[in-house]
Amino acid sequence: MTDRTLDLFTEAPPAQRVADSPSEANAPPAPRVWTVRQINRASRLLLEESLPRLWVGGEVTNFRRQRSGHCYFTLKDEAAQLRCVMFRRDAARLPADPDEGMTLRVFGGLTLYEARGVFQLIVSKLETESEGGMWKLAFDRLRARLDTEGLTDPGRKRPLPAFPGTVGIVTSPTSAALRDIVAVIARRAPWLRVVVRGTRVQGVGAGEEIAAAVSMLARVPGVDVVVVARGGGSIEDLWGFNEEAVARAVALSPVPVVSGVGHETDVTICDLVADLRAATPSAAAETVAPDRQWVAKRLDAMGQRLGRGLARQVRSRRWWLDQLGDSLFRRGRRRVQASRDRLDAARLQMAAAVRARIRRDGGRLSEAAAALDALSPLSTLARGYAVPLDRDGKLLRRTGDFPRGRDFRLRVLDGYVPCAATGRPVEAAANAAKQTTGDDRGK
Amino acid sequence: MANDVGLDARLKRIEEIVAALDSDTLDLDEALALFEEGVAHLGQAREMLARTELRVEELIGPEGDAVGEMRVGDDEGTGGRDDG
Structure with missing residues (x-):
């Protein structure tokens, strides 16, 4: 141990050394004095070299996240405390800050902060002992908040347009998810216009990108519905879709949003806030693309209803004409009894009137009939x-x-x-x- | 109506026309005009349905202000950049 220790000091020779010359051997040796910097450096190197990176379990206290993004906290048990720091790079991946007193296990390397002489653990991973870990904690917390605000309320869900014109898609531009979605729409409803905003769908910052993309697409004129999609992955991979920014953007979208994230069993915050949750990206595409056959049938039915509507109008005119003719004759007969002279005039008049009427409306009827025929294939x-x-x-x-x-x-x-x-x-x-x-x- | 009218708007209009034709307040000229309008919408809608090629655009630029044609093919191999 002594040799090893000395090795550590190559750059820092003792302030005074025992002289080599025999003539000075009898003088009392001067004490070896180290600078603070030297001793802290030596201690740090000792610590770092002698202990591998390891897991440490304990109860968390005083967790603070600095504006810089670094997190500082203390891990303790009944007998001892350990200062811990998690730098921004690792802390940014932390889905939530742990609660005070929560039992954690952290992974990291022991070191000494030379400037202050503080012994600390530099943490790269932080997990809870509970099931689902920090991810579940963050998910549950955000969900509870959104529930309170009513953002996950089923009553907020808007119906999707039955016949959209333009569909917006948020996903990775090179993903299998996008290819699946485009293939489904091309097969079912190739007349649709599709507008894609490509984003990263995992990693730090993915949530903000997804949120921004939803807002952008919803603003594009003509977009009737937005699909947010990603293929399956671990909860960490899918995390972007569990971020608050995404929930807010989806909730604020002026057009309905369909979420198709992960596989059947994955539920994300995005799914909960969206107007419709589809199990997969392909399923999401099916909800926004009406099937061509179905639309064609619908059009045929509409054509038939139009034809029937017009036929009804024509029928009611015919009936009305018949009534008119009858009543004119009836009135005419009554007048005959009053005046035979006037009968002839009346008969002539009514005949002329009916003929004129039939001439006029008869033309319309044939036009109507011709228009009806135009529907025939x-x-x-x-x-x-x-x-x-x-x-x-x-x-x-x-x-x-x-x-x-x-x-x-x-x-x-x-x-x-x-x-x-x-x-x-x-x-x-x-x-x-x-x-x-x-x-x-x-x- | 112009050609760029969406399917949704056309179908809604046809629904309105059918409802109007079921009423008794129309005169025949109105009924015929409505019927012809409905038939025209049906024709345009069928034309739209006959389209076969899907158009895919991409919003580009940091603010997504620009629009570019996008090719989404099978030639990019399986498993995308971050396999979404």
Whole structure:
């Protein structure tokens, strides 16, 4: 031990040395005096070299986290105390500060802080004896706080849009999770627009990045829903999704957020605050991407309802016309009994009225019927379109192509129909105006 | 409505139209106009559904203000940077 100790002092020779010369051998040896610096250095090296890094168990007291990020605390048992320091680099990975009096085990190396002569343990890992360790402690604490604030309340959960236009995704840009999500959306709903904000999803600072990404995406115009995703991993790997910043960003998001973090059994704070928790990234993608077949069926059903709606309108007009006609005749008969002369006039009037009505609304009915046919999945001709052709097979398109008396043929679905233009053509746009003035002139 | 109208907005509009067609207060011109509008929405929605290629964009820059086209392929191998 003596030799070893001396080895430690190579850079610091004693202040006075016993002289080699025999003539001075009899003089009383001067005491060897060390500087404080030397002795602290020697002690530190002794400590560091003679004890390996080790686990120490005890009760924690006076845990303080400095603004610098370093943590200082004391570990004690019934008989002794040990000063401990955990530097920022390691302390930053600590999910929570331990409670006063909590039983801990810490891993680290013993040393002496030379400047103060203080004996201390430099801690690199800190764990609790309880199940789940510091992670569970931090999780439970944050969850309790969020529960109190109501952020995990099921009543806060917003429904996802059934037919989103744009989906925002927060995940690692090179991850399998992203590839899975994109594959699911491409298969189910390739018409969607997907906007990705890539982040780190583990390690110190991942939580802040994830939180910032959620806020960014929610602000992108058009984004209807945001997916936060990561594949499976250890609780330490998933820790970013358990950070308060993520919980806040998800809660504040103006659009619904789906969380698909880890595997089936992993539950994170992000999952609890999100509007929907999916078991995996792929499952999350399925919740935001409506299936193409389903949407197509939905559209077909809508088309049928539209058709039925219009048919109903048309039916109610027909019924109304019938009623009108009947009542006009009935009234007419009553008047016949009062005045035979007026009967003829009335009969003429009502006949004319009904004819006019039928002429007017009958046109509308055929238009309605044609519009209904447009829904039918038959070919163009089968939809009821007919193509007028002249004798040479040339297309006739405009009113000018139909002088009075002209013969032409109509091409319909299964053949040709001979036709003739029996009146003067009327241009469609000017239709209404011309009719009015024409009627006036006719009187 | 323009072509960039989302599926959701179109379906909502069609729902409104169907509800209107079920009411008795429309006159025939209105009913026809609504019906035609509904049919147009259906057509546009079907066109949208026929799209086959998924568009993926990436928000880039520290503030995420820029948008870039993103390729998410199988050619990047399995296991990403930090395997998310």
